[in-house]
Amino acid sequence: MDRRQFIRKAGLVSTGAAASVGTLAMPAIAQSMPEIKWRLASSFPKSTDAIFGSSELFAKTVSEATDGKFQIQVFPAGELVPPLQVLDAVQNDTVEITHTASYYFIGKDLTFAIATSLPFGLNTRQQQAWILQGGGLELFNDFLANYNAVMLLGGNTGTQMGGWFRNEINSVADLKGLKFRVGGVGGKVLSALGVVPQQIPAPDIYPALEKGTIDATEWVGPYDDERLGLYQVAKYYYYPSFWEGSSALQYMINKKKWDELPQAYKAVLKAAAALANDDMTAAYDARNFAALKRLVAQGVQLRPFSREILDAAYDAAFKLYEDEAAKNPAFKKIYEPWKQFRAESYQWFRVAEYNFDSYVYSQQAAGK
Amino acid sequence: MDRRQFIRKAGLVSTGAAASVGTLAMPAIAQSMPEIKWRLASSFPKSTDAIFGSSELFAKTVSEATDGKFQIQVFPAGELVPPLQVLDAVQNDTVEITHTASYYFIGKDLTFAIATSLPFGLNTRQQQAWILQGGGLELFNDFLANYNAVMLLGGNTGTQMGGWFRNEINSVADLKGLKFRVGGVGGKVLSALGVVPQQIPAPDIYPALEKGTIDATEWVGPYDDERLGLYQVAKYYYYPSFWEGSSALQYMINKKKWDELPQAYKAVLKAAAALANDDMTAAYDARNFAALKRLVAQGVQLRPFSREILDAAYDAAFKLYEDEAAKNPAFKKIYEPWKQFRAESYQWFRVAEYNFDSYVYSQQAAGK
Numbered sequence: 001m002d003r004r005q006f007i008r009k010a011g012l013v014s015t016g017a018a019a020s021v022g023t024l025a026m027p028a029i030a031q032s033m034p035e036i037k038w039r040l041a042s043s044f045p046k047s048t049d050a051i052f053g054s055s056e057l058f059a060k061t062v063s064e065a066t067d068g069k070f071q072i073q074v075f076p077a078g079e080l081v082p083p084l085q086v087l088d089a090v091q092n093d094t095v096e097i098t099h100t101a102s103y104y105f106i107g108k109d110l111t112f113a114i115a116t117s118l119p120f121g122l123n124t125r126q127q128q129a130w131i132l133q134g135g136g137l138e139l140f141n142d143f144l145a146n147y148n149a150v151m152l153l154g155g156n157t158g159t160q161m162g163g164w165f166r167n168e169i170n171s172v173a174d175l176k177g178l179k180f181r182v183g184g185v186g187g188k189v190l191s192a193l194g195v196v197p198q199q200i201p202a203p204d205i206y207p208a209l210e211k212g213t214i215d216a217t218e219w220v221g222p223y224d225d226e227r228l229g230l231y232q233v234a235k236y237y238y239y240p241s242f243w244e245g246s247s248a249l250q251y252m253i254n255k256k257k258w259d260e261l262p263q264a265y266k267a268v269l270k271a272a273a274a275l276a277n278d279d280m281t282a283a284y285d286a287r288n289f290a291a292l293k294r295l296v297a298q299g300v301q302l303r304p305f306s307r308e309i310l311d312a313a314y315d316a317a318f319k320l321y322e323d324e325a326a327k328n329p330a331f332k333k334i335y336e337p338w339k340q341f342r343a344e345s346y347q348w349f350r351v352a353e354y355n356f357d358s359y360v361y362s363q364q365a366a367g368k
Numbered sequence: 369m370d371r372r373q374f375i376r377k378a379g380l381v382s383t384g385a386a387a388s389v390g391t392l393a394m395p396a397i398a399q400s401m402p403e404i405k406w407r408l409a410s411s412f413p414k415s416t417d418a419i420f421g422s423s424e425l426f427a428k429t430v431s432e433a434t435d436g437k438f439q440i441q442v443f444p445a446g447e448l449v450p451p452l453q454v455l456d457a458v459q460n461d462t463v464e465i466t467h468t469a470s471y472y473f474i475g476k477d478l479t480f481a482i483a484t485s486l487p488f489g490l491n492t493r494q495q496q497a498w499i500l501q502g503g504g505l506e507l508f509n510d511f512l513a514n515y516n517a518v519m520l521l522g523g524n525t526g527t528q529m530g531g532w533f534r535n536e537i538n539s540v541a542d543l544k545g546l547k548f549r550v551g552g553v554g555g556k557v558l559s560a561l562g563v564v565p566q567q568i569p570a571p572d573i574y575p576a577l578e579k580g581t582i583d584a585t586e587w588v589g590p591y592d593d594e595r596l597g598l599y600q601v602a603k604y605y606y607y608p609s610f611w612e613g614s615s616a617l618q619y620m621i622n623k624k625k626w627d628e629l630p631q632a633y634k635a636v637l638k639a640a641a642a643l644a645n646d647d648m649t650a651a652y653d654a655r656n657f658a659a660l661k662r663l664v665a666q667g668v669q670l671r672p673f674s675r676e677i678l679d680a681a682y683d684a685a686f687k688l689y690e691d692e693a694a695k696n697p698a699f700k701k702i703y704e705p706w707k708q709f710r711a712e713s714y715q716w717f718r719v720a721e722y723n724f725d726s727y728v729y730s731q732q733a734a735g736k
Contacts, residue, residue, distance in 0.1 A: 061635050064632060065635040065639060067401060067630075120731070124493065125492065125526070125649070128649075129649070133654035134650075134654045158720070158721060159723075239720045240720040240724040242724065245725075262435075264432060264433055266432075270429070270643060271433060271642065274645070278521070278646065281497070282502075285501070285713065285716075286497040286709075289716035292715075292719065314736065345653065345657060346729055347661075347732070348590075348656045348657035352527040352529055352589065352608040353526060353527045353608070356491065359488075359678055360714065361722060363488070364715070364718070365718070
């Protein structure tokens with residue numbers, strides 16, 4: 001197709017009007033594969049390499065797929081923007097894109113948590129199904145329009161661990177006054193049970209735990225936790241993180257910049273994000289075991305949270321959600337369909353998935 | 369970068385040598401984004417729309433991402449090639465690509481089964497982690513080189529259902545002589561328990577079950593099974609399909625055609641396949657519940673396979689794998705690392721993932 005025919009097919013008269021419209025309004029027509037450079041501000045340091053590596057894979061794929069015409073430079077947390085201010089940076093077009101966890105922004109609106117994780121929420125498969133095929137993506141992009149942003153899935157850590165405790169925690173009474181480094185909605189739920197949530201940046205966790213400034217901390221799971229060396233100062237490693245049954249990350253993109261992209265680049269970004277999404281989850285799923293084995297060899301004691309603690313936290317979590325839905329229409333608009341999806345997907349997963357897992361795991365436990 | 373500089377950077381002298389090398393050997397240099405048309409022969413009919421729709425999404429994404437330059441035309445099962453001959457068609461370059469299930473080709477070599485599912489094998493997350501980050505993809509592409517093919521992940525159905533039975537099946541004794549439409553390695557395992565596996569194409573299943581020519585049949589899960597109407601002629605719906613704890617599909621591509629692609633198009637294919645991979649799994653995960661609910665409303669009786677049946681099948685399955693590994697080096701080369709990955713990923717998933725799922729599902733079962 002020659003250029004004149006292309007312009008005609010695009011519904012424009014071939015009188016030079018296309019050129020006068022300007023590149024920003026009509027980039028796909030002015031040049032279908034223009035040279036573009038974006039900056040990605042990550043909320044994560046290079047040391048969380050399953051996460052950071054997936055964002056590098058995303059950028060590499062975008063570059064390769066466009067023959068180097070669309071370049072995304074990836075910056076670790078703090079280099080361009082502090083890790084929890086990346087959404088502001090995207091909103092203000094300081095950077096075009098971030099790789100982040102939506103729940104970092106619950107200070108703006110608790111609704112943000114739902115895209116990453118609500119305590120006792122969806123597991124990884126369910127969260128992804130809800131976003132991709134259950135209406136979640138459309139709901140979130142409507143919500144994110146208020147922040148001049150659109151999102152794509154950006155990987156999932158899977159179910160996280162409940163964290164490192166200096167002492168055993170058996171009952172709700174043991175949680176009273178516990179200084180626990182835990183953020184987000186998990187922190188809100190646990191505070192209802194008497195925990196005193198602490199906010200401490202990653203590099204300061206080890207010394208705080210060593211000195212007893214805090215009693216416990218959570219981070220991610222074996223693969224990332226091992227690097228912080230926490231097992232040397234807190235030997236009880238609890239599971240699961242009931243506040244992160246899965247933890248989904250996102251690519252959030254400045255909406256104006258997204259809307260201006262040629263169709264081809266939108267397709268490339270969506271596909272490259274899916275590739276990185278799969279890569280990150282697979283990285284955690286493939287690497288956690290070896291780290292867990294090394295931790296146990298170091299004397300780490302694995303402990304499940306007691307039913308008493310889980311039950312109390314469960315009740316506190318759903319009370320929190322219902323209270324929020326009663327006063328926050330944005331939360332209610334997403335929470336209610338999410339809750340419905342949760343109920344339905346649990347019912348399905350309880351049939352085939354859970355029974356398959358239960359049987360094969362029981363065989364392994366029996367040494368077969 | 370002008371063309372001369374591009375050629376110089378690619379390590380070629382700028383004396384016209386590039387042109388004389390020919391387009392097949394050096395397509396990325398001759399033209400980085402050439403016009404290409406491929407034909408995809410699917411093993412699946414349009415009626416399995418979660419699967420077929422994902423292959424259409426794959427082709428649409430490839431086209432969009434390349435501004436229409438790389439077109440893949442998708443043909444349902446049988447239109448170009450019979451559904452189980454798609455690998456031959458790729459190998460012979462009758463078509464460039466197929467969307468299929470590797471285990472359809474166990475008649476050539478049992479090794480093919482491992483990329484889709486072995487009975488009592490990996491669940492969806494574990495299978496994907498093994499392929500993407502556990503060495504599975506490299507092992508399979510080495511194996512597929514013998515068939516002039518390379519693979520990309522092409523979606524997963526999740527744990528399937530065990531199928532439709534006219535009568536209850538409680539013990540291994542009940543399986544003796546049972547005419548069960550079940551193929552692949554599942555059929556081999558069940559035949560060791562006395563089942564007489566039947567091969568019947570999808571359109572003939574319903575009448576065969578209605579007339580009693582067969583006693584039972586398996587297909588996929590609620591979403592696909594509902595359309596075949598099997599609940600009208602066999603009311604016992606068993607779970608889980610222990611022979612398909614997950615069932616991974618693949619895009620298989622003629623290796624010469626793959627090797628000839630410009631780097632950009634390889635990146636686009638990999639990323640578009642990941643997008644379609646996520647879409648297909650999410651489609652099943654999001655749609656199975658509603659179908660299951662309708663089936664139960666029609667009087668379908670859900671039944672778990674008994675422990676006795678599962679245990680007998682488990683022993684038969686691993687005996688089959690060990691026997692095959694002893695006589696088939698290609699199988700052994702992939703089975704042994706797969707088995708190791710299985711053992712390790714089970715140990716990790718049993719900690720956080722399984723305990724999270726167990727708790728939240730138990731809360732739902734208790735009406736909370």
